Amino acid sequence: MANRIILNNTSYHGKGAIAEIPAIAKTKGFTKALIVTDPDLIKFNVAQKVTALLDECGLPYDVFSxxxxxxxxxxxxxxxxxxxxxxxxxxIAIGGGSAMDTAKAIGVIITNPEFADVRSLEGVAPTKNHAVPTIAVPTTAGTAAEVTINYVITDVQKERKFVCVDEHDIPEIAVVDPDMMSSMPKGLTASTGMDALTHAIEGYTTAAAWEMTDMFHLEAIRLIAKHLRGAVENKPEDREGMALAQYIAGMGFSNVGLGIAHSIAHTLGAHYDTPHGVACAMMLPIVMEYNQDYTGEKFREIARAMGVEGVDGMSQAEYRKAAIDAVKQLSKDVGIPEKNEKVKAEDLEVLAADAYADACRPGNPRETNVEDLKELYKKIMA
Structure with missing residues (x-):
């Protein structure tokens, strides 16, 4: 079977990259844009960094926040x-994964009106037309939604999140400017950074991984291990490192899928509104322990990328433990809690069933079942 890679048509990276947006809009022939963002980015004048450029170049826009x-x-x-x-x-989508995912769904429905029922987009939707032309400007270093073919929507009525996978949703243009991320508070920097690490490690160990995506994921792990702690302290060079790291992780996992750390994280977000990155960080080392016997020698390379020394002299058991311990230590260093007090025993059946039904579950390197998933949830119960 052929392996496939889908990326943005064009991406811009580095400090001040948003200055390219007016020229992009002009080249693409945009006449009016819908800015998709969230209320906090309006309140704290982050979105204004982009809208001011549009004002200067005379491109009309409305804002949906x-x-x-x-x-x-x-x-x-x-x-x-x-x-x-x-x-x-x-x-023009400005924000983290939430704004990006909303923009993707809007763009797909506009060009594929037969999918106006948002639930019909779940899974691999057979859309025919590419989404509305989109420029994606991330303000967090974690989701990589600007370069992925995935988005996640919450069904409030059914208390579940559903994953949509559609090659037609990827933004044509990504503008990854670390200056747009400089106002992220410590907690958000930490959680989105650990989300990026989860993308990289799950993408590297997923059943569909191959040489090209391995290259992306290992470099992302290395960059995150090097830069996340400093980014939490708002050091500019580390902000820039994380902006690149999360994008590189997205280049990989978007094309090969994820695993059950994400399946479980989606349920924690849907049922308890747990921030996605926090949920991923809690589950990542637990799921690594669960999967370790099904990953061959890959944990040695994860440990190496995480900065562990002497891995070539370690036994398989030693380097697997070293990789897991390095992830645990990074999570601890950036302030991620280990337990989720909202998870209750009476919820485990529904949580496990929802995680098993999640679109990320089939990518896990180890076959799983509802009973195993219940046991994994128990490990984060207070």
């Missing part, structure tokens, strides 16, 4: 209405 931390079906529907009301021909 009704995006929740875990975007809902209703968010998407409101965004579709806003796009139509604006008579826009393009989207």
């Amino acid at each position: 009704e995006v929740k931390a875990n975007p809902t079906i209703e968010n998407v529907q409101a965004g579709v209405d806003a796009f139509k009301a604006a008579k826009a021909d393009s989207i």
